[in-house]
Structure formats: C-alpha cells, structure tokens
Amino acid sequence: MRRITLILLLILPTIILAQTPKLDSLKNVVQLQFGKPISVQRDSILTITMASICSNVSLTEPELRQTWTDSLIHFSKNSKWRQSEAYSHFANARNFHFKGFTTLAFKEMETATKLFKQFQNTKMYSLAYSNLSVIIANFFYSKPVADEATEKKYLSYLLEGLDLTKKQGDPLLIANMNLSLVVYFLRHKNYEEAKKHGINAFEVTQADTEKYYYQHYGGKWTEGLCLAYLGKTNEGFAIMNQIKAIAQKPRKDGMEKFFQLNNGLTLGNYFLEKKAYQNAVNEAKIAESALKSMKLSTFDYAVNKIFYEAYKNLDKPKEALEYFEKMRAYEEEEHHKEVMGQYLEWQLKYEDEKQKNQIQTLENQQLIQTKNFLLLAGILGLGVIAYVFWSNRKLKKKNQEIQEALLQGQTMERKRMASELHDNISNKILGVKMRVELLENENFTAKERTNFDATLGFIDEVYSDIRLVSHNLLPDELEKQGLKIAIENLIKKLNLIGKTHFEAQIQINHARFSPRLEYEIYSIILELVNNILKHAEAKNAMISIIEEEKHLKVLVVDNGKGFDNQAINFESLGLKNIHSRIESLRGEIKIESNEGTAVQIEIPV
Structure with a gap:
C-alpha cells in the first residue's frame, strides 16, 4: 500500500492544454476578449483560455486555481459556445482532484469525457480520458487489492486508454497512461512490468524534456525504484541520485x-x-x-x-507519539472531507435547482397575470376555464419543485451541522479525554481516583451524546433505506442511553414514501422523543407507525409524569414545530396526558 501512494505523485500534476504558458499573457487574452461583442467565436476563445489558466496555475497557489475554476463555471452557464460546459466540468474535476475530493472529481471528469465525445472533440476526449484514469488510480489505489475480476477490469480499462492515447499520438497523454499502469503493476508487486511502463513514459517524452518535465523524469525515477526492489541496488540508486540532482534546480512552476x-x-x-x-x-x-x-x-x-x-x-516513543497524533488528525480530517464532498455535491444540485426555480417563478408570475387578465376580460368562455385548470396544475407542480428544493437546502444544513458536531466538537472532547488519560495517576488518593474515574466517565457520556445528536440530525439510513429502518436504528441508539426504554411497532405497506414525507415524520418523532427524555421522567415509551388505507397513523406513548391537558400550549417551540410540520402535510394531531402522555398523529399518504 505504501508504494502505491508514492507513485501517485508521478501522475497527479498532469499539465494540460497549453504547455507552461505565461499566465499573464493568458490573462491578457481574457481581458481582450471580454471587451468584444458576444459571439460563438469569442466565447470559444474565452473558454479555452480560461481552462488553460486553470490547468497551468502553480501547485503552490490553490486559491488562484479555485478562483479561475469558479469563473469558468459561471461563464459557461451563459456561453454561446456549447462546448463551454464540457470544459467547465473538466476544470472543476481537476480542481476537486487537487483538493482531495476524489469522488466528485471522478463524476465531473466522467461528465466531461461524455460531453467531449458527444461534441466529437477527439483531442479533449482523449485528454479527459487520460485524466480520468489518473483520478481512478487515486480512488482505487488508496484501498487494498480488490477481487480478481475487478482488478482485471481495471487493467483492461487502462490498456484500452493506452491504445486510445497512442492513436492520438500525444506524448503527454501516452506518458500519463503508462504511469497509471506503473501504479497498477506496483500495486501487484510486478516490478518488471512497472519498470517497462516507466521506461515507456521516459522514452516517449524524450523529444522535449522541459515540456514533459515531470512525466519524463518521473518515468526514469520509476525505473530506478523498480531496479532497487528487484535487488539491483547500485544501478537503481545511480538512476535515482541522478534524478535527485535534477530536482535540486528551482523551477517557476x-x-x-x-x-x-x-x-x-x-x-x-x-x-x-x-x-x-x-x-x-x-x-x-x-x-x-x-x-x-x-x-x-x-x-x-x-x-x-x-x-x-x-x-x-x-x-523513541515521544517522537513516535507526536507523529501518530498527526496521523490521527489527518484520518479525522479525511472523514470530514468525505462528508464535505457529499455536502458539495448536494450544494451543486441545490444551486442548479435554485436557478431553475428562479426561472420558474418568473414564469409563474406571467401565468398569474395572464390568468387574471382572462378572468377580468371574460371573453373566452370554456377556453378560459381550460386554461385556468392547466395553469393551476402547472403552478402546483412548480410549488412542489420549490418545496423539494427547500427540503434539499434543509438537508444540506443538517448535514453541515452534523459534520460540525462530529468532526469539530467531538474531536475536541476526544482530545480532552486523551490528555486526561495521560495524567500521571498512579499516586492519586482514593478520593482523587474516584473523581478521576468520574471525570473520564462524564467525558465519555458527553462524547456519546454528541455523536448521537450529530447522527440523528440526518441519519444516512433515512436517505438510503427509508423511514422504517431509520426509526428502528433510532430506537437501538436511544436504548443505549439507558434513561428510558423505547420499543417500536411499525407496520407499513410502502417500501419508501416521498423523501419529504419521511423527513418530516422522522423530525416529528425525533422532537417527541426529545421531549420524553427531557421532561417526562418515563421508564418506558413506545413508537407506533401503522399504515391504514390512505393514512399513516403515528402514536408516541410514554408512562412518565404527564401534564395538565388544559395547559397544552402549541406556541411552545417544540410543539409549534411539530404542529407546523403536521399542518404542512395536511395531517391532524391529538395529545392526551393523564398517567403518561399519548400523542396521536394522522397523515394522508
């Protein structure tokens, strides 16, 4: 696993389009073109130039690369040149790749590849294919060797890519595909094959070693590395020392x-x-x-x-511990990055929906004005009735789409809050615990030992509570497996707390309801469970969800201290949220409290 991670260094910085151009001259082209009238020709020049800038920004300037990538994406949405969209996906994929969001990078580059093929842009299709192989290498080779069928499929994919790039005849793309194959064969400890493809990368770029600097010397380095692993130490280190000397010379890029x-x-x-x-x-x-x-x-x-x-x-335990803690911090960060990658994916979808809804809102306003005019005029008879009926259906569809976009926004915000709780606050608490455990406690008195153990227990309890809250803000199983599984898992986690014993009775005919209905019902139940834990002092509670004909009946019961039925206040924050959610679903709620409390909810489905 160790060697694979290192070889990815050889194929990560893939210079594309123009080779090592001066960024200032490219920026001047952009400024000049923006001063011209809008046309297909102008927009094509702007697109390619901005993509070139994105690809040639120094690795030490990620903020500058992000700025130009965002600019290209924004420009492509209104460009008169159809291929601008493909170039924006291409640039965004590379930006995600450099930032470590491999899954998003793969999806964006896959989209770019399909679009370039559709536009019959053979040069960029081949280039996107080459970059896609690099991204796949990073994605798959951060994991252990998979089953034989998967490995063979991946090898076939790379060999097909090598054939494609050879037909194109671009030394850069051929070298990159060879370096991707180096990754594959080093992964399988086939050093002879890895060496062969390293040499191929070196030889195919000999015509211009400055232009293909990294691919050329990276291929040579691979040869030296493989020779060392094959037991030819002197020969291998002679090559690597030669590359070391070259690497000492500063470069502008x-x-x-x-x-x-x-x-x-x-x-x-x-x-x-x-x-x-x-x-x-x-x-x-x-x-x-x-x-x-x-x-x-x-x-x-x-x-x-x-x-x-x-x-x-x-x-050297002190030094080892220092670097172990750094490794642990990175692993936590990678988990956060995975969550953020999912969040960014939803954000991209949400922004797209938002833009569509803005257009649809303008259309709705026009429809309403037209409707009012026709009603006041009163001259179209049955035609007016038919038009109004059509308009109402159209408006209802638009409103539903707006509600779905709003739900997506709420979902993203819950994910963000869950991520913040899990990756920031919980990590800090875990850090406090680690430092407390490192205290020298061998000489504690009995009282000090009791307080020490109690403190550790309290920290564990707080850490568990935060993880539970962060998970329940929007559990993965609600999105992926539906309401039934989400509630059953919630019950299991609640019972681990030990404060109140919960049971569930779920009888539903549908495998899945609409995302909005599942989200709202889960949120309502979560609010009621929170009230039980905070106020009811109950030993037992039950959650029942039963589907009858065209209605869903939800019952939440506990044997706690209850409250005065006359004192029920729907303006309190918790009950107000519950009541609002039920109203939005056209449902009804009934609350009874005597010895314990029973909340009955009925919602049409």
Whole structure:
C-alpha cells in the first residue's frame, strides 16, 4: 500500500492544454476578449483560455486555481459556445482532484469525457480520458487489492486508454497512461512490468524534456525504484541520485518540490522495508521540507507515517507519539472531507435547482397575470376555464419543485451541522479525554481516583451524546433505506442511553414514501422523543407507525409524569414545530396526558 501512494505523485500534476504558458499573457487574452461583442467565436476563445489558466496555475497557489475554476463555471452557464460546459466540468474535476475530493472529481471528469465525445472533440476526449484514469488510480489505489475480476477490469480499462492515447499520438497523454499502469503493476508487486511502463513514459517524452518535465523524469525515477526492489541496488540508486540532482534546480512552476517530495517518500519507505530506520527518518525530513510550500494533506500523512514507523522501531516513543497524533488528525480530517464532498455535491444540485426555480417563478408570475387578465376580460368562455385548470396544475407542480428544493437546502444544513458536531466538537472532547488519560495517576488518593474515574466517565457520556445528536440530525439510513429502518436504528441508539426504554411497532405497506414525507415524520418523532427524555421522567415509551388505507397513523406513548391537558400550549417551540410540520402535510394531531402522555398523529399518504 505504501508504494502505491508514492507513485501517485508521478501522475497527479498532469499539465494540460497549453504547455507552461505565461499566465499573464493568458490573462491578457481574457481581458481582450471580454471587451468584444458576444459571439460563438469569442466565447470559444474565452473558454479555452480560461481552462488553460486553470490547468497551468502553480501547485503552490490553490486559491488562484479555485478562483479561475469558479469563473469558468459561471461563464459557461451563459456561453454561446456549447462546448463551454464540457470544459467547465473538466476544470472543476481537476480542481476537486487537487483538493482531495476524489469522488466528485471522478463524476465531473466522467461528465466531461461524455460531453467531449458527444461534441466529437477527439483531442479533449482523449485528454479527459487520460485524466480520468489518473483520478481512478487515486480512488482505487488508496484501498487494498480488490477481487480478481475487478482488478482485471481495471487493467483492461487502462490498456484500452493506452491504445486510445497512442492513436492520438500525444506524448503527454501516452506518458500519463503508462504511469497509471506503473501504479497498477506496483500495486501487484510486478516490478518488471512497472519498470517497462516507466521506461515507456521516459522514452516517449524524450523529444522535449522541459515540456514533459515531470512525466519524463518521473518515468526514469520509476525505473530506478523498480531496479532497487528487484535487488539491483547500485544501478537503481545511480538512476535515482541522478534524478535527485535534477530536482535540486528551482523551477517557476514549482515542480521540483514534487520531485523532492517523491524522493523523500520513496526512499523513506524503501529504507523502512529494509529496516534502515535512521535512513528512513533522514529521507522523510527531505519530504517534510518540500511539503512546507505545498498544500497536499495526503502526502503530509505519508510523511508522518514514515516518521511514526521509523521512530517506533528506533524506540523513541515521544517522537513516535507526536507523529501518530498527526496521523490521527489527518484520518479525522479525511472523514470530514468525505462528508464535505457529499455536502458539495448536494450544494451543486441545490444551486442548479435554485436557478431553475428562479426561472420558474418568473414564469409563474406571467401565468398569474395572464390568468387574471382572462378572468377580468371574460371573453373566452370554456377556453378560459381550460386554461385556468392547466395553469393551476402547472403552478402546483412548480410549488412542489420549490418545496423539494427547500427540503434539499434543509438537508444540506443538517448535514453541515452534523459534520460540525462530529468532526469539530467531538474531536475536541476526544482530545480532552486523551490528555486526561495521560495524567500521571498512579499516586492519586482514593478520593482523587474516584473523581478521576468520574471525570473520564462524564467525558465519555458527553462524547456519546454528541455523536448521537450529530447522527440523528440526518441519519444516512433515512436517505438510503427509508423511514422504517431509520426509526428502528433510532430506537437501538436511544436504548443505549439507558434513561428510558423505547420499543417500536411499525407496520407499513410502502417500501419508501416521498423523501419529504419521511423527513418530516422522522423530525416529528425525533422532537417527541426529545421531549420524553427531557421532561417526562418515563421508564418506558413506545413508537407506533401503522399504515391504514390512505393514512399513516403515528402514536408516541410514554408512562412518565404527564401534564395538565388544559395547559397544552402549541406556541411552545417544540410543539409549534411539530404542529407546523403536521399542518404542512395536511395531517391532524391529538395529545392526551393523564398517567403518561399519548400523542396521536394522522397523515394522508
């Protein structure tokens, strides 16, 4: 697994379109074109130039790349040139890739590939295909070797890509596909095949080593690495030392930093495998130095792992613990990044829906004006009635779409809050616990020991509560498996708290209801459960959901202290939210309290 992560360095920084152009001259082209009248020709020049800027921004300037990517996406929405959309997906995929959002990068590049093929843009189709293979390599090869069928399918995909790029004849694309195959064969410890494709990448880019700088010397580095693993140590290190010397020369595009990073990581892991731990530390320091000017958290993790394993074997626990904590922080960050990736995907969909709804709102306003005019005129008879009927159906559909977009927005906000609770606050609490556990407690008195244990128990309780709250804001199973599974899992988690024992009785005929109905019912039940835990002092409670004909009946009962039926106040925050949700679903609610409380809800489905 270690070697695969390192080889991805060789194929990540894929320079595309124009090769190492001056950004200032490209920016001047953009300014000049924006001053011209809108036309297909102008918009095509602007699109390609902006995409070139996105692809050639230095790796040390991610904010600048983000700015130009956003500009291209915004411009493509109103461009007169149809291919602008494909270029915007292409640039956005690369931006997501550099930022570590591999799943989003794959989806965007896959869309770009399909669009370029549809437009019969063979050059960009081949280029997008090449970039897609790089993204897939990053996605699959951060995981263990899969089943044989999957591995063969992936190899077939790469070989097909190599044939495609050879037909195009672009040395850059051919080199990148060879480096993707290097990843595959190193993953399977087939060093001879990996070496062969590394040499191919080196040789195909010999005509212009400056233009294909990274691919050319990256292929040569692969040859040296494979020779070392094959036991030809002197020959392999002679090649790698040659590349090391080249990597010391500063470059305007900052690519020498990638070589220095690759050198340190590769040799650091090589020395770990050979149990030369001090050498591994020395090489990791080279990589760590190169990373200071680069924002690449994936490689921070790889460097920290070398330090951790080396110091652990050198019997230096203090240093090993330091880098272990850095690794742990990265793993937590990666989980957060995965959540944020899902959030960004929803945000993209939401923004698209929002734009459509704005257009639809204007259309609705026009429809209403037309309707009023026809009613006042009173001259079209049955034609007016037919038109009004059609308009009402149209408006109802638009309102439903607006409600769905609103639900998506609420869903994203709940995900954001859940992520913040889980990844920020819970991590801080976990950090407090770790520091408390590190206190030297061997000499505590009995009283101090009791307080110490109680404190740890309280921290565990708070940590568990936060994780429960963050999960229940919008559990994955509600979106993926439906209301029944979500409620059953909620019951299991509630019973782990131990405060009130909950039971569930669920009899529904539909496998799934509409997302909005499931979301609202789950939220109502969650609000009622919260009231039971906070106020009822109940030992037992039951949640019942039964589908009868065209109605869904929800019953939540507890054996707590109850309250005065005359004192029910629907203006209180909790009950007001419940009542509003039920009204929006055209349902009814009835609350009775004597010895315990029973809340009956009936909703049409």
